[in-house]
Amino acid sequence: MSAYTPSMPPKRRRASLFGRVPRTAAYVFVLVLTACTAGPASSDDGPLGVLRVPADHATIQAAVDAAAPGDLVLVAPGVYTENVLVETTDVTIRGADRNGVVIDGEGVRSSGIVAVADGVRIENLTVRRVMHYGVLVTGMHDDNGPSAHGVDGYERLDPAMFPPVERFAVRNVTASNNGLYGIYAFDARHGIIADSYASGSADSGIYVGQCRHCDILVTGNVAERNAVGFENANASDSVVVTGNRFSHNRVGMTLLSNYQEAFTPQRANIVRGNVIASNTSADSPAQAEGGFGVGIGISGGRDNLLRDNLVAGNPRAGVLLANTEDLAASGNRIEGAWSADGVAPNGVDIANISADRAPAQGNCIGGSPSTLPKHLRAGCGTKKPSATAVAPGRLPDVEAPPGMSFLQVPEPPPQPGMVDVEVIPARLPNTVTDAAETPEGVPDAGLLAERSGVS
């Protein structure tokens, strides 16, 4: 079994100067093609502001580099073996056919599309088989290229040096068989991840991390066959996660505080109207810490509202409360539905496994879920510990199946695409979640099931 090590994606134009990441033969080939064919951009063949790939530009990168703010890079069906880096504001990259426009990392390249500029849209295409992240939107980048983490070895990165990217949209993107993350927003704000699909990620299918007053909407997505479906670490305030299907992963979703990134603790998300069920996937990479059979994990997360979600069929626990080091899971409000026809019950609906040094406190639980320990409901809205915790060994015992290589995870079924692909979109709005509506009521177990590859 060969191992791979995350390293940063090459910053394309500086690659020759810095050259830290070895380029593959395929990558060099792309550069040569670019040099031969990417003459002055011609817009004669289409509406003003539309750059066509490969008609006008042989590669997506060449078109992106030629694009001005407000332009649309429209990609025709085909397989593109590129790492694309977007450094121009208000550029849209759109596939003409979601299932037919494929950026393929071939199991060797680092990433699919990385956006480090404000106002970037990535729409209606597929990104697969990259080593690290399929789509990454991040403000954390420098001359060595973009990255997405808060720690460099034993040194802590200063978030003030990397202001967040503002305004982004990832829509109708299929991200499959990617080594770490499918769709990833890190150090980014005022964005939307919608109507997308992510599978086969060894970390998480969709990830939102390290932001305050994030104003990020995650809606209408399917994440399945990932180690973790949706993950949030240190993304706080105005993150709204609604109407998604996070089923058939090893862990459905997590809300985490994490000292490895800035802005601990994680707090104040709204998670509403999602289906988080049957997270027992064997067709997925292992969750590296052994996580399996868990619906929602809250580790050191605070003041989150979990409402109207269907959380069922997770054999270890529907919701787990735990500490992150000295940070307690506190002030969370958890209510929803814990069973549905045709879905097995959770092993236990809500369990508290916090360590004594940071006991869960002030969490409020509505309805009548089963809990471990039994009196978990005590302490709602107070500073008192939410009853004693149970040792992790007291949870229902569930054997995690061996992990599957992220490259071997079954391909997703065709996904519904956009219709009016020729329309040049308006500038992305400054705010997102203010106008977002969250649905009333618990969704049906079949929410978005038609997009799932799991029968």
Add this chain to the structure above:
Amino acid sequence: MSWVSRREVLFGTGGAIMGVAATVSGATAAGALGDETSYRHGPARSDREGAAASSGGVEPAGMTQAGVDRPGTPQRFGLLAVLDLPGATDRRALEPRLAALGATILSLTGESSDVLPDGAGDLTVTVGLGPRLVGAIDPGLAGATALPRFAGDDSIEAHRIGGDLLLALHGSDPVALPLALRELRATLDGTPLRWSEACFRGPGVGTVTRNPFGFHDGIAVPRDSEKLAREVWLPPEEDGGDPRVAGGTICVLRRLVLDTERFAHLEPSDQEAVMGRRRSDGAPLSGGTMFDDVDLRAKTPTGEYLVPARSHARAAHPSFTGSGLMLRRGYAFATPTTGDDPGETGLFFIAFQRELDTFVRTQHRLDETDALMQFARPTASATFLVLPGFDENQPLGSTLYE
């Protein structure tokens, strides 16, 4: 106990794609080790303190005490002694005793000494003050807080927890150490020992040597003077520090009995999985060489960490706790096997840091996630304020009352 950890049942570690980190090593070993001894705010030092060799003399005087970062390569032998100082919460009792200790240290390590007729060699004496006495000066002073109890601490004998005074003697000549300790104790009016114990360490360069499990230890530590100033030394007043303790540091001392027998019965690959490093050369299981950073994100295609989820190298990584990096200078110990008593083999965990919390947070995490803790049993636990440096004109401990 069941080794289902909290993290195991839950989640990804959260976050952090390792992009850049994978490639940068902790400077190069040689370069870093060559600059271990200076203190940014300290006075110029004599030539001999910089010597990493284990036979040359080590400067006892300066802004900081010897035995923390100098010599750069810890001497092979040690003698640790912990005492109580009844009545020493009174300045009039403590101040002259500390001053006398300092004078004796200068005398012992000077050019000629009746106690050590062949000379002091590389003898160092490091003096630390326990939380009871520091707290009596000012409860808000660094070093005034005792260690909390960690997993397994409940079985530590009472006299092995805490203490008022640490005398840590180190040198290449193990015979000289008890002679020097005797002389030091003579200045304390025969105060009885709580405990004392000899210790030793294998050969190595810098802080790295093999521990009783046969694995390299002391790899990830602050080395250059800038990092030492940031992570280890209590800062001077101009950097927001308290001048009473500037140039001091917080020492944590833990005696850990190690189950080397059970560990030895593990398959070599299982041993490495517990440590997170290769036994042969100390390289992290994520690849590279000994001084390369542990790549916490590196995974196999099937999703397993290359540096395993509960390995010591992962559990002890400071990025998880948001704390600083300790300067570790551990020593081994071994007690005799007699009759049915198999004796004890283990490690004196000795770490220096600017904040006690650096150790506390890390040890809590180890208790929760570290597979190595299954092989360790604490039998002594204490913290001491290693006093600021001293010289002939500025007696040991004199800054405490400024």
